[in-house]
Amino acid sequence: MAKKIAGFDIGGHALHIAVSTKKGVKKAVAEILPDGSVRDGRIVSYDALGDFIKQTCKKRKVRFDEAAVILPAGLCFCRRIKTPVMSHEQLTVNLPYEFRDFITAEKDAYFYDYAVLNVINNDEGEPAELDIMAAAALKSTLASYRGMFRRAGIKLRTAIPIEMAYTNVIRKFCADENHCHCIVDLGHTAIRLYMYNGLMFESSHLIEYGCSAFDDAIAEALHIDPFIASSYREANHDDCQSLPECMSVYQSLAAEIQRVIYFFRYNNPDSELQHIHLVGGGAKILPLRETLEQTLSVSVLDASEFLSTEGVDAELGLAAAGAALQ
């Protein structure tokens, strides 16, 4: 039987799991995390979350052989670099130096990994440079993640940065190498843009507020507690997602996304960015989507270009699916 890989994406609000085989993504589930499990992108108790993962897999009948998890941006540095052609051993020695401006602890405290995106030939047609996606994470972080999955009774095969997860889905499902992608993750705690030129990750951009910021707008407008505002927002109680206070936050967000798109176009004059893809739970907020459609200079699409399996929510499960394809 084909091996089943599960991809785990632990967000600030929900746990997303996708299961794939060689043939594609078969299943995706999302389960809201217990309150206070993840704070500022960091897991508060690895043991408690390990138990939650175990219960979720059992409850939602998620069955698989091995697992891959996405490491959040705060716990993992990811860089695109160019180096002269060299062996794996030479790269292993050199990678720590590529991260010296980013890492804060001793270089040996980190685990380094890389994927070669492209080999660039010189004028004589011989391999001259390597175009590499490199990542670094604290060994102690990886050990905590391994321990959490062990507690859940799961064999963790790998941990990858989100940039790599989206690279996997683009490579698997988008054959056109000349096509630019901008994936906009409308998350709970932040909004993140990931730009891809063809199959290559180009850059990312962080907007430091997510859908939870709409709760503050609703709370202020209706004079209610932000916690209640959050349940109002999710259920779109009394059409609160369309309150003028929310629309004004959507407008600022649209302006910020537009700035990132202009910047990408300026830096990549030969690339053609024609549309963006919305993912994350915020993609379900219709007035937000409409504001983006009306304001941005590019068209706004969902995630079905990447993932169109029946019964799989592509918006919520795309990152987890990318991990499962690793």
Ligand SMILES: Nc1ncnc2c1ncn2[C@@H]1O[C@H](COP(=O)(O)OP(=O)(O)OP(=O)(O)O)[C@@H](O)[C@H]1O
């Ligand atoms: N159907 C829906 N209608 C309205 N809002 C929704 C819906 N589904 C999810 N959301 C909201 O979208 C937001 C983002 O959800 P998502 O599952 O992407 O969060 P997350 O991945 O845990 O967050 P992050 O990526 O920031 O860590 C949440 O605030 C959630 O309440």
Ligand SMILES: [Mg+2]
């Ligand atoms: Mg998320």
